[in-house]
Amino acid sequence: MDYCERLQKVSVLGAAGKMGSGILLLTAMEMADQLLQNKGQKMELWAIDLSPEGLRGLIRYLRSQVLKAAEKKMVWLRRVYADRPDLVENGDIISAYVEDVLGLVSTSTHLSDAWGSTMVFEAIKEDPSVKVPVLSEIAQQGGGKTWFFTNTSSIPISRLDEQAGLNGAVIGFHFYNPPAVQKLVELIPGKNTLPELVEFARMYAKNLRKVVVPSNDHAGFIGNGHFMRDALWAIQTAEKMAETMPLQQAIWFVNRVSQEFLLRPMGIFQLIDYVGVDVVIYIMQVMNPFLPDEDLHSPFLDALLEKGVRGGQFSDGSQKDGFFKYEKGRPVAIVNPVTGVYESTAPLDEAVKALIGELPGLTWKEVNFAPDKAEKLSAFFARLKGMDSHGARLASAYGRQSRLIGELLVNSGVAQSADDVNTVLKTGFFHAYGPINEYFN
Amino acid sequence: MTGGYNTISLGTGRKEFNPKKVRPGLELYIKEAGNGTLAQIGGAVTVDECVIGNFMASRFNRQAHLGGFIPMIDEALRYKPATRVEGACASGGLALTAGIRAVLAESAEVVLALGVEVQNSVKAIYGADILAGAGWYPDRKAGHAYFFPGQFSNRAGAYFDRYGRETARQGMARWFRNMIENARLCPTAQEYHNSTGDLDALGLSEPDGRSFVDHLNVFDCSKVSDGASAIAILSEEGLKRAGIPREQAVEVVAWAQVEEDITKPPADLTVVSTIKEAVRQVLERAGITIDQVGTVETHDCFTIAAVLAIEAMGLAKPGHGGEFILAGHTSRMGRIPFNTTGGLIGWGHPTGATGVHQAVTIWEQLTGRAGDSQIRIHSDRPFGLTVNMGGDDKTVVAILYKKP
Missing domain, CATH: 3.40.47.10 (Thiolase/Chalcone synthase)
Incomplete structure (x- = not known):
């Protein structure tokens, strides 16, 4: 089966979800692009989800996103539509492309529509007890021809393979959120994954213009391998600091230092909110049994979730309340972990002023897009070393811890190199620099 | 006027x-x-x-x-x-x-x-469709997504093939720099706020045919x-x-309005023959030579259009327009300052207004009211010339003005 034949019938499971919709969008455009270059082929794409309402929203999302994408690749589209004399202006061609992409997509709430797929992309609940029976059923109905791509961010691929009886026809293909925007894909072959499947997956990722980082099949892979440990360290650090100050103040302090002093795009607790408190807890639960020397678990997060603090995002991409309540994307209030009530962060800024000390005077934005980024970072972290404040000291400790986590991922064989770890954090998490660096020696 | x-x-x-x-x-x-x-x-x-x-x-x-x-x-x-x-x-x-x-x-x-x-x-990609109306519609299908940048990219490509790329490319980049520097002196210019340090590097950005056109970068183009x-x-x-x-007031000494057949492609991509004819007519009618012109507003919808216009005016031999720019002759301190408020690349190109804007700039310069943009107009060269082009060298208006 060649590349196009493999795309004959593709199903995306969980297609109306945040990850699924992005995967569906990218796959639909890839299929349409292949069809435009290889006329005469037949392809179909099934968007399968339990929610009919979600599927309707998906089509609206697809339409708007394909339109934007088409506007950006007009030079190429004009070439591939050269044989259509009825399409003259850019506007004509863009409309035709949108219809061509949407014309490939059928929506369904029935899993049976995925039967006989040549390729299945799975982006359903991050729970082996949900994933395994679904994959297993499609495999049985597919007569062995279905290849499975799972978007799991934490479950070992070999385990899914074995439990669902997929005979190596599965690979981890982990997009970052949102898939249409984020450049990174972690590619995770299981121990029995078919070599031709790996080869196809690389080609597919390349055609989607993604940066591929291979990860070995260890729970959490590289991205969550770093993020979960990084988050847990931050939580535990805040808890320790709370021996001498109110817990909210400690959380706010750690959040600000992780963003402002480490020059990250958002603070660590904001990142937990972005991913979702419930999702973070869940990923830790999935990973923890595979990590005999660690305890990747936070009772504090459990307690928050019990109070209904979940984080995550609304379907329009805006942030739900988590550790913080947000206005225009910025945290303005922080949850009281005891009462569950949100209190303004303004008084906390006043309270942590002395602790934080001199502010860095440089932001992630100013560094990340600067042409002389490396020089800026070296100069900044050299200055940080000379600062005598709790803020600067916490930042250094945090940076060293982040590096330890990165090294652990390489040493334990999750990542193949320090470069791969750094690429994942820079590309998938938009960090200005990788965790394995010399800044905090 | x-x-x-x-x-x-x-x-x-x-x-x-x-x-x-x-x-x-x-x-x-x-x-x-x-x-x-x-x-x-x-x-x-x-x-x-x-x-x-x-x-x-x-x-x-x-x-x-x-x-x-x-x-x-x-x-x-x-x-x-x-x-x-x-x-x-x-x-x-x-x-x-x-x-x-x-x-x-x-x-x-x-x-x-x-x-x-x-x-x-509208977004630029749809604006390109609209602006393509300045060409012949049956040519649109085979044309570039960015139709007019495509037309002038083809001209640039043909020019590079015939005369070599290096000097021409540098001349085009210098033109861009001169235009931005002039625009920085004119408060109504679109690039008035431009504070980029290294304009030469921008001007020399390598064109990328995958996302734009083969022989021009976006800095070679006038503004939307x-x-x-x-x-x-x-x-x-x-x-x-x-x-x-x-x-x-400035005196309108002579004017020329010249039309070329929109259904025919240019006979020679390296020559803007309609501009050449319009300039010839206007100078002849005024009874002067180009050497008596003190300042020019030319239609630099693309940097290559400026290079070609300089040659069409007879200021440089064919293939030497880039050198003429690089020698500084067209800069505001040069022999014959061009586009002293930034032209279409620096001041902007509200298409239907551009011809009038050129006249306003010449009037300002010749009557000493150009503010920070003011250049010195020598008494032995009291003329200002405007060249306004429609489409790919199809409609051209050239007007010659004299200092009062």
């Missing part, structure tokens, strides 16, 4: 430009520019006739019938003749020649000539702009009526 007025050229580059916010429409620009000129010539009562140049409001703004906006400027313009003229990006130039003709025919003593275009109403310009064209009698002393 006298009483020139330019609105700002609004679009990317201006701090006040926000593509997500509602922006002023045609009405505001027409009104501001019209009133700007009327205030300098004794008000609307002195005006006999109006001409408004516009290229594609019918598509950019879904608005035709622009003559109807003239009485909106001032009630005293009601019931007076108003005509909209169109010749693609030379529409502004046509507004001027239409006004000049009316004055020469003695059907008017005072004509208000205006040009306007509001282009930021909203704006209007206006100027008054008056007879001697008209000047008296408006109470304007001669030294506040």
Whole structure:
């Protein structure tokens, strides 16, 4: 089966979800692009989800996103539509492309529509007890021809393979959120994954213009391998600091230092909110049994979730309340972990002023897009070393811890190199620099 | 001519430009520019006739019938003749020649000539479709997504093939730098706020045919702009009526309006033959040579268009336009300063207004009111030349002005 034949019938499971919709969008455009270059082929794409309402929203999302994408690749589209004399202006061609992409997509709430797929992309609940029976059923109905791509961010691929009886026809293909925007894909072959499947997956990722980082099949892979440990360290650090100050103040302090002093795009607790408190807890639960020397678990997060603090995002991409309540994307209030009530962060800024000390005077934005980024970072972290404040000291400790986590991922064989770890954090998490660096020696 | 007025050229580059916010429409620009000129010539009562140049409001703004906006400027313009003229990006130039003709025919003593275009109403990729209307529609299908950049990229490619790339490319980049530097001196220019350090590096950015065109980068291109310009064209009698002393006006010494067949491709991509003919005619009619011209406003919709125009004017031999720019001759301190307020690349290119904007700049320079943009006009070279081009060298208006 060649590349196009493999795309004959593709199903995306969980297609109306945040990850699924992005995967569906990218796959639909890839299929349409292949069809435009290889006329005469037949392809179909099934968007399968339990929610009919979600599927309707998906089509609206697809339409708007394909339109934007088409506007950006007009030079190429004009070439591939050269044989259509009825399409003259850019506007004509863009409309035709949108219809061509949407014309490939059928929506369904029935899993049976995925039967006989040549390729299945799975982006359903991050729970082996949900994933395994679904994959297993499609495999049985597919007569062995279905290849499975799972978007799991934490479950070992070999385990899914074995439990669902997929005979190596599965690979981890982990997009970052949102898939249409984020450049990174972690590619995770299981121990029995078919070599031709790996080869196809690389080609597919390349055609989607993604940066591929291979990860070995260890729970959490590289991205969550770093993020979960990084988050847990931050939580535990805040808890320790709370021996001498109110817990909210400690959380706010750690959040600000992780963003402002480490020059990250958002603070660590904001990142937990972005991913979702419930999702973070869940990923830790999935990973923890595979990590005999660690305890990747936070009772504090459990307690928050019990109070209904979940984080995550609304379907329009805006942030739900988590550790913080947000206005225009910025945290303005922080949850009281005891009462569950949100209190303004303004008084906390006043309270942590002395602790934080001199502010860095440089932001992630100013560094990340600067042409002389490396020089800026070296100069900044050299200055940080000379600062005598709790803020600067916490930042250094945090940076060293982040590096330890990165090294652990390489040493334990999750990542193949320090470069791969750094690429994942820079590309998938938009960090200005990788965790394995010399800044905090 | 006298009483020139330019609105700002609004679009990317201006701090006040926000593509997500509602922006002023045609009405505001027409009104501001019209009133700007009327205030300098004794008000609307002195005006006999109006001409408004516009290229594609019918598509950019879904608005035709622009003559109807003239009485909106001032009630005293009601019931007076108003005509909209169109010749693609030379529409502004046509507004001027239409006004000049009316004055020469003695059907008017005072004509208000205006040009306007509001282009930021659509994304650039759709704007490219609209602007492609300046070409022949049957050529559109085979043309580039960015149609006109594609046409001039082909010209640049042919020029590189014939004369070599290196010097031409550097000349084009220098042109870009000169235009931005000139624009920084003119508060209405679209690139007035430009503070980029290394303009040479930008100008030399390698073109990327996958996302744009093969032989031009985006800095080789003029701006997508909203704006209007206006100027008054008056007879001697008209000047008296408006109470304007001669030294506040420039004299129109000669003009040429030249048309080429839109259905035929250029005979030689490395020559802008219609510009060449228009410049030949205007100089001949004035009885002067190009060496007597003190400053030029040329239609640099693309840097390569400037290179080709310099050659068409006879300032440099074919293949040597880039060298001429690199030698500094066209810079504001050079032998013959070009586009002293930034031209289409630096000041902006509200297509239908551009021809009028060129006239306003020449009027400012020759009457000493160009502010920070002012260059020295030598008494032995008291002439200013404007060259306004529509389409790919199809409609050209060249006007020669003299310092009072």
